[in-house]
Amino acid sequence: MELAIINPDFATPSRVSSDDRFILSNTDSVTLAHLKDDCVIPVFSKDNQPTISNADFVEAIYEAVQNVFYGEEVLSPAIRVSHPIKGRIPEAKDKDARDLQDFEKTVYYERTMFTIEVPSIYRVINNNHLSLTVGGVRGYHLENLHTKRGPQKFKVFIGYRNRVCCNMCVSTDGILDDIKVNTAGEIFSRAEDLLNRHESSETLxxxxxxxxxxxxxxxxxxxxxxxxxxxxxxxxxxxxxxxxxxxxxxxxxxxxxxxxxxxxxxxxxxxxxxxxxxxxxxxxxxxxxxxxxxxxxxxxxxxxxxxxxxx
Incomplete structure (x- = not known):
């Protein structure tokens, strides 16, 4: 695989992935800080145990990408969400919606997708620049939150992003479909395994x-x-x-x-x-x-x- 010249002193990236328009329908772009600081975490109702948060999911994959592709340029996650589940704190229960202050609102997102681009690993196909990209998908609607805490479902993938149009190219050998885990650490391990054994030459x-x-x-x-x-x-x-x-x-x-x-x-x-x-x-x-x-x-x-x- 052809590698671009990279900065050997590369440290923690501050840029977001090249473009967050990998999916558009009914979605909004958000930051990792928003998921960490502004979103509540759903729980399993029978035992009030927390689910793995969307922020923890993103960070687990991000860490796996940085570990496996150490020395490469790894851009920060680009995140899109949909189906916001909104609420309010008890003190604001009698307020009209238009009068709510930001601190009185609560939200989490039922569906989340993100990508993490590794632009220093790329291939050119038909004059199109394809850069290695890792990502994940999570849907709370696939979980039964009305029971006790158990394994939760996530999807992890590795493929290539066409820089011309931000289209994602994903093949069957680059996806972990519906992995079931109990902790963010397990997500990290499963993702790291996928990234280590992924071979893209046949697909390219x-x-x-x-x-x-x-x-x-x-x-x-x-x-x-x-x-x-x-x-x-x-x-x-x-x-x-x-x-x-x-x-x-x-x-x-x-x-x-x-x-x-x-x-x-x-x-x-x-x-x-x-x-x-x-x-x-x-x-x-x-x-x-x-x-x-x-x-x-x-x-x-x-x-x-x-x-x-x-x-």
């Missing part, structure tokens, strides 16, 4: 192959049409087709990008290479909700690779 070689394979405008139209049909096709007739997790709304974004995207749109003759098509899907995926983002990221890779094999 696949991306390079895609850049050299084109489909015609007619083939693209047939592909999009078949994808749309899958959403309405009877279950029995779907046998033999690869799993397709994208919706009509996503396909509309892919089509719009085919005609208008200055980086990944069609060529003059209407053809498009598979790398560009893949990026149209990863771009459309930024309109997904946080809890669906990773499964669609992986599905995008599967869809394009199946097309390559079919061709």
């Amino acid at each position: 070689n696949r991306y390079s192959k895609w850049a050299n394979i084109k489909i015609s405008e007619k083939q693209f139209a047939e592909f999009i049409g078949r994808c749309k049909m899958l959403g309405f096709m009877p279950t029995k007739e779907k046998d033999g087709y690869p799993l397709f997790r994208f919706t009509d709304s996503h396909l509309s974004l892919v089509l719009d990008g085919y005609y208008k995207d200055k980086y990944f749109g069609r060529d003059i003759d209407g053809s498009i290479n598979l790398w560009k098509l893949y990026n149209l899907f990863t771009g459309a995926n930024k309109s997904s909700y946080i809890d669906k983002f990773l499964e669609r990221s992986i599905n995008a890779e599967s869809v394009i690779e199946n097309m390559r094999l079919y061709l």
Whole structure:
């Protein structure tokens, strides 16, 4: 893997990852300080034991990245959240919402996603700069908080971020899906193991192959049409087709990008290479909700690779 020149005196980073627009739909950008200082921590109601906080989750992965990639440039986490669960302190129970002071409000976020970029580790595919990126996803809606404290679910991933558009490229060998842990220390250990054993050469070689394979405008139209049909096709007739997790709304974004995207749109003759098509899907995926983002990221890779094999 090609490495960039880095500062050997690199210490604790102060910059946020290059861009926090890795996902956009129904999300807000927040800082780690906000998660640590301003957010309450949900508990398991039967024993009043705290859950692992979103801040602890982010910090555990951040520490693992710094350990495994010691000496590399590691940027600070970029964090996006959705579905805020709001409350107020008892003293403010009779106040109108517009009269509440900040200290009288409480909040935590049901869904959180973050990325940590390692820009000194990168690869160039089809003139696109891809930098190594690690991240995590957490959803409190997947937990049963009405019982006693038990293992909690998290997702951790490693992949590449396309610096042109902030699209995330994640493959099946770069994800820990629904790990169940009891402590932030266990998150750190599981993440460190994933990062140590991750080998990206096969995935990057696949991306390079895609850049050299084109489909015609007619083939693209047939592909999009078949994808749309899958959403309405009877279950029995779907046998033999690869799993397709994208919706009509996503396909509309892919089509719009085919005609208008200055980086990944069609060529003059209407053809498009598979790398560009893949990026149209990863771009459309930024309109997904946080809890669906990773499964669609992986599905995008599967869809394009199946097309390559079919061709």
